[in-house]
């Protein structure tokens with residue numbers, strides 16, 4: 001396909017990181033770019049991501065990094081090779097936000113939060129002449145192929161740009177803007193969309209009343225979780241009706257799939273991953289000297305009250321034999337019965353399958369329409385992998401627009417010193 005209008009106009013629908021990086025590339029190339037977003041301001045989820053520390057990307061070895069994208073890896077590989085973790089760090093630093101590698105290998109801006117980065121980025125985009133149409137909710141296309149929006153005063157707004165990038169996000173945290181309503185507009189055009197499902201989320205499990213009332217919000221520190229032969233060390237939190245936190249998120253895709261298959265998943269929790277079972281048996285073999293079971297477990301095995309409560313949840317009459325007790329401490333079974341809703345998930349799985357797209361992320365059934373970011377059907381654990389793929393796909397879609405519009409590639413570098421409009 002080849003489109004070549006004299007002064008090309010591009011609509012980017014969705015002002016999250018995928019849409020904004022696409023706007024930057026296209027703005028640098030001198031195109032007329034309008035970013036439409038239904039919210040009164042852009043980048044709300046990015047700001048929320050920065051609340052607990054904006055984990056931009058990860059510093060681990062590149063092949064290991066790519067392996068995090070599981071089945072989507074073959075399609076994401078060339079896109080992330082074209083915009084690698086070090087490129088994302090350089091881009092961030094070009095906006096005056098130095099980055100650092102945390103002890104886990106995760107990469108953060110020094111400011112930790114997202115607001116200084118977003119502020120500097122929006123100033124750059126303004127300088128590039130990007131137009132923002134906020135409070136514009138997208139509703140799909142009319143019969144003549146115009147994009148249809150509802151504007152701020154409820155008025156209909158129509159636009160027929162030379163190319164469109166859809167970057168509408170997934171469906172987690174809908175109050176931040178991405179609510180997944182786009183699914184019906186694409187499905188209505190005959191495009192297959194894999195159902196949006198929670199990813200990086202908590203799970204429900206039927207705690208006893210004691211557990212719920214006494215331990216809600218209690219952190220489980222320095223634990224390990226094992227499911228289907230995969231072990232993840234980290235932290236988790238007991239919630240009123242289940243469990244969540246970093247270590248849980250890391251296993252959430254396989255746990256979710258197992259629950260979908262068989263209605264439940266048994267996760268094993270190691271309360272002392274730093275101690276071998278033998279070492280625990282030795283400690284638990286020491287004389288109790290009249291101590292209560294809780295005091296003995298606290299002193300001999302170093303368990304916290306919530307850890308002891310978890311043992312009792314699994315086995316109300318605790319085993320008295322040191323071997324059996326040690327085995328339980330190393331593998332407390334937790335029967336997960338459901339996933340927490342998409343509303344509070346960190347991200348969503350599902351979306352537009354790569355099979356619907358060409359190598360430029362253009363919809364095969366809708367030439368001139370590109371898709372980027374979390375709308376695409378890939379998922380990854382937390383650790384900076386979500387934003388890295390979001391940026392890489394936003395960049396790839398923008399490059400796709402340039403290729404289709406036959407605009408030379410020389411404007412493509414995201415070199416921080418060249419952030420002015422290219423004409």
Ligand SMILES: Cc1cc2nc3c(=O)[nH]c(=O)nc-3n(C[C@H](O)[C@H](O)[C@H](O)COP(=O)(O)OP(=O)(O)OC[C@H]3O[C@@H](n4cnc5c(N)ncnc54)[C@H](O)[C@@H]3O)c2cc1C
Nearest residue numbers: 014016017018038049055138168169177178373374386387
């Ligand atoms: C609490 C939380 C913490 C997170 N922390 C991290 C982290 O530390 N590291 C990391 O890598 N990732 C993190 N993420 C995930 C990351 O923020 C997302 O993957 C990323 O924002 C996806 O970018 P996107 O541009 O594809 O979509 P979004 O950021 O969701 O942007 C989509 C945009 O489209 C707009 N939109 C949607 N529908 C319409 C419509 N119909 N009309 C007009 N506009 C519309 C929305 O308003 C929104 O502005 C976190 C997410 C959450 C919720």
